[in-house]
Amino acid sequence: MDRSFAAVAEEWWNQQKGTWTEDHANRVWTRLRDNTFPRIGQRPIAYLQPQDVIAIVRDIEERDAMMLRNGFYRIFAAFVAMPFRLANLLTIQRLS
Template sequence: MALTDTQIKQAKPSDKDQWLRDGQGLRLLIKPTGSKYWRLKYRFQGKQKTLALGVCPSVCLKQARQKVAGAKQLLAEDHAPSAQKRVEKYQARVSIDRSFAAVAEEWWNHQKGTWTEGHANRVWTRLRDNTFPRIGQRPIADLQPQDVIAIVRDIEDLKEILGHREKT
């Protein structure tokens, strides 16, 4: 039988973990402390799995059911919902922690030992002057190829203008 919001609110903790079932594998775990956790029980590649969907009341019944629908869609496409969740967590962390400038600096520090000092300085100057003002603070995960292409085209246009000035 499907859960209701009233049942969830009225559920009281006991001295052991309790499970309230909603259907389609969605369950609410009620801990002795009173904390309530949404869980999805599913099978993937012949193995029983459990996916954490959130904590009640931050994740309401409706949201938990939506998360179940999304997980079921992934399963239908032969993808593990737990693996997808790990990827999303990683991408969220990368997009917060890793700006283009930070990744570029890390790359440059790794590469500069293989280059002459003059070349390393030119590379850093070009990164600093041409890319950092436009995309330096953007999360690396949000960048698209067209962002880099636009910068390259602007550099080409600038070279063409400067080359034209030298000829006249």
């Protein structure tokens, strides 16, 4: 099963929110929802291309929203560390 960017982001957020104040956790979720989900939220994270990520990061940087950019990077780092990642990569390689 391919997990969407939004599903991985929500898992990451749920793991992190206990370390933040409630206001900060809500701000992080709102920024993710408003800035990334419309563009890539429903897409399988394993199939996102570098240009997909770069386009979003550039938009964020143009608005000087570095806090959002850092959270965006952390979601991808968490994804790489997840056990299902290897299975997805092997599936993608077989399909290529």
